[in-house]
Amino acid sequence: MVKTVNIAIASVGGQGGLTLSRVLAVAAVLDGLSVRTGETLGMAQRYGSVVSYVRIGARVFSPTFSESEGDYLLGLELLETTRALRLLKPSGLVIVSDTIRPPISASLNREVYDKNKLVDYIRSYAKTLVVPAQKLATEVGNPRAANMVLLGVFHRHQDLITDTSMRKAISEVIPPKWLESSLRAFELGLSFIEER
Amino acid sequence: MVNVLKAPAGVKLALMGNEAIARGLVEAGASVVAGYPGTPSSEVIMTLHEFGAGSEVYVEWAVNERVAFEVAYGASIGGARAAVTMKAPGASVALDPIVSSAYGGVEGGLMVLVADDPGPHTTQTEQDNRWLGFLAKLPVVSPSSPQEAKDLTVSSFDLSERIKLPVILRTTTRVNHSIGEVRLGPIRPPKKASLFKKDIPRFVRAGMLWNLERHKWLNKQLAAVEEVFDRVSTVPNTVEGSSELCIVTEGSAYNYVAEAVSELGADVKVVKLTLLYPIPKKFLLKALDGCYKVLVVEELDPYLELVVKSLLAELDARVTVYGKSTGHLPLEGELNRKSVHNAVLTTLLASKVAVSTQSHSVAHQDVRIAPRPPPMCPGCPHRNMYIALLMGIARAGYRSDEVPVFGDIGCYALGVQPPLEAIWTEHSMGASISMAMGLKVAGYDKPVVAVIGDSTFYHAGVQSLVEAVHKQVDVLVVIADNSVVAMTGHQSTPAWSELESGRRSRPVSIESIIRAIGVDYVEVVDPYDIDSSIATFETLLKKPGVKVVISRHPCALMEARLRGVYRRYRVVSDRCVGCLACIRVTGCPAMFFDGSKVKIVEEDCLGCGLCARFCPYKAIEVVKLG
16 A cells, blocks of 8 residues: 655745646546645735645545655745745655745845755755756756756655656646756756765 | 546546536536636636637626626526636625525526635635525535535536525635546536526515515425435535544545544544535434544534534433534634644543644754745736835825725735835725725824725725715725736736637726716826826825726736746846845845845846836846847
8 A cells, every 4th residue: 555645845936836736746646646735826825935735645635734744845945945844754855946035024134044054954854955956947948947857856766656657747737838848857857966 | 738628537637626626517517607716716717718618608707706696696597507606705795696596596506616715825714604504595515625526516506406596515725726636527518598487476585475485495495405415416425434433524624534533543433524504414313323422523613513512412412522612623724634633632532642733843943934925026016006105195295104005805915015014904805995985984184095906996896986986085096907807816807808718898997987986086007107106196195085096007927928028127236235225115026135235036027127216326227138
């Protein structure tokens, strides 16, 4: 029996976190698995903190999970990833883009974040892969595809969803115009090895 | 992408609850679907629009929920299958015709989707619309998953037609906005209007004796609902397990129960209700027979808890009932896996030890992350409007803390966030104008301002404006017209000439409405022209009467999607002194402070140039794009 895997996706609204959860859900169903996602939608979330939950297993009911239950945390932004760390098990894996977007409330108070300190903090919490997702996505000519880079890295570190289904899900969810560059971004993530 | 509306029966797809409901409407053969956008209900009609090209079904946004309901009701009394969609407060807007519809009843099936929002995530209150059953005397059914949402949509129509009453499909965010695997069913052809049979006592609520008779008819119908539901619903009320320890649950709360029971390996009977009104008494009495302790797990109010207690009281049974009233589950906010797990543990299993709800992050609180509430987008014309309004108030000689700005519901309510903190209230659709009027007639001696969006004005602002004009109240009304229902995902407004469905429509202009109502002054300004906006606000604030400023500029996000971005701004590093004037005035989320200077995130800037205007050092310059 497949054990339920809990994935949290932390992002700033508009970065493509919802697309990521949709691809994972479609891929899981293509593989005959059960899936539930929990998210908040609407324009009102743009540029705000967004967490999406994805749960995949043999039979899943609840669309969300609680603190310390996450197996994976996929983060499209460092601050939002730090905020969502509480969702992760100590044995979980963080896959995070090295992008940082300070919120207005910080800038108004002249608060500044040190990227290295944030990364160290995340690392002190759980095993972490820091990915230059934005840079890699820009390399394939689609800066919006940082989410697909993270998906590639995630794919390499999971054994739940098959390669065929993951790729088919990407091609079902991503509009034709962006498909080729998205698949290339996915490949870059797949072959990414963290240098430290 | 697979067309969810046309995919064949038997296929299993990953669908969001609202997409599943849209598919259900096609499977049920609905021929008229109306609604008003509202999170978390909007994607039902959006899905029908996205994938329904060429279909003969009428699917349109209405001007508000009550009109939407009446459109659907009119269709159904003529024999058509019809549906209406709305978020929780929309049910209150539509309540008058909903209540009366129980007396007239329906011919074609009529489903009313009401999407509640425990949390709340995107709603002004945690209104629990299960009470609509008791109030409106209409059947209420509730799904727990996307699959059930689709199946129950179809069953709602079958129930509605047999019992001749509208059926309320009551959902919550975790069903509407959850993706799950859904097995599709067969599609029925749309059931259109056949014959509207004139029946005065049935459909004319002007006769009091008729109304009394129809009330008797209604009660008779309600008495038959449970039996009909059992026959027609493909999502039945269920009992899992057998034990003296029992859980009663429904809807999204069931999911947490199912997992808690299985993870605890608990020997518990789980009673899951789908029919929430009328109470399926026969089923519940049988299901509760032999229970010694009952835990009720439900979102929002202790609705089922009251129901269960009153049933048990009738039986004179000595059963302990746990739930929200006993403090084992919260009365506010959403349930989750842990809260339900702990409730099962501490009540039915009488364990003194609950699972810790603290995460191990407690040890790691040395990094503080500033909050990131959703702001207005870069380039948002509402930002310009608020800055001009606040400056206009200052130029007219008033302090900003003596001219109340009554807000309304839409993206422009995000102007409440720092640095603008522009609005003083946000209450209900259309309330800005009437509440501003109320303060004024109560003797407030400084000017009052109401800010309302274009779609909200059509929805419920028109009547408020009539009231203000008729009573000759001094009020400045700003209509923030971005030509779209932006906040819920860019739906059409009555100003559009072609709709999402492809239908040609006749634009209803805000100006003509306002002029016809007879306000004292009307001005149209472009908020991107900030100087003339400031001047207009300053001038009108000093004048008596009802003054309307239409502040018109398309939603920046919609513009960028339709026409692309042709210029951006950047900070010239050696001219920026880090004074933060740009961020303090605009609060634009495309900007941030890096410790010494301001940076603009290139891909987020939409090129409005507002920041450049307020930079005292001319350190922000335009970059033209190809």
